[in-house]
Amino acid sequence: MRLLIAVVLCLLHLWGVQISVASAESYAIVAPDVVRPNSDYLVAVSVFNLKPEERQDVELTIRGRSQSSGQTIEIRHETSVRSDQTEIVRLRIGELGQGSYSLTARGTFPLTFDQSQRINYVHKGYSVFIQTDKAVYRPGNTVRFRAVVVTPNLRYDSYKKSKQNPWLSLRLNLFQIDLGPVWWDP
DSSP states (O other): OHHHHHHHHHHHHHTTOOOOOOSSOEEEEEOOSEEOTTSEEEEEEEEESOOTTOEEEEEEEEEEEETTTOOEEEEEEEEEEETTEEEEEEEEOOOOOSEEEEEEEEEOSSSOEEEEEEEEEOOOOOEEEEEESOSOOOTTOEEEEEEEEEOTTSOBOGGGOSSEEEEEEEEEETTEEEEEEEEOOO
C-alpha cells in the first residue's frame, strides 16, 4: 500500500502538483476536473501521519445547477480513511444537464478542512465499439469487422437496422485496401 501511495505521489509530482512532505498531519484529494452525466465520478482521498488508531472523516459533495432545467443537484458521500491509506470514493452521477458544478471536500476529525473546486460539465457522446472476426491476420487474409454505435445511455440506434450484414470486408494486399459491404438475406 505504501508503494501505491509513493507511485501516486510521484505521478502527482510529474503532473505539476505541488506536494510538501512533512511529518505533520496532512491529506490529499485527487479528482477529475470533468463530470459527465450517467457515469461514476471517482475521487481518491488520502490522509497521512495520523495516529495509527485515528480515522479521518471526509464528506464529498458535488453541487450544481442545470442551466436548461434550473434543477439543483447535490450528490453527497461520506467516508472514513485510516492514516497512510487511500480510499477511492464513487459518486454515482445521474442525469445532469449543462450547468455549473463544484466538488467540495470537508474534513471534520481529526483534520478540519473545507475546500471547493469547480468541475467542468462534459456531455457524454456516442460510443463506437469495433469488433473483428478473429484476433490475428496474415497477409492476404480478408479482415471482417463491424462497428456498433450506441447512444450515451448505451442504446443501439434503431435507424441502423437494415438488411445489410453488419460485417464489412477488408482485403489486405500490400498497402491496397478494398472496402465494401457484404449483403445477406435473412
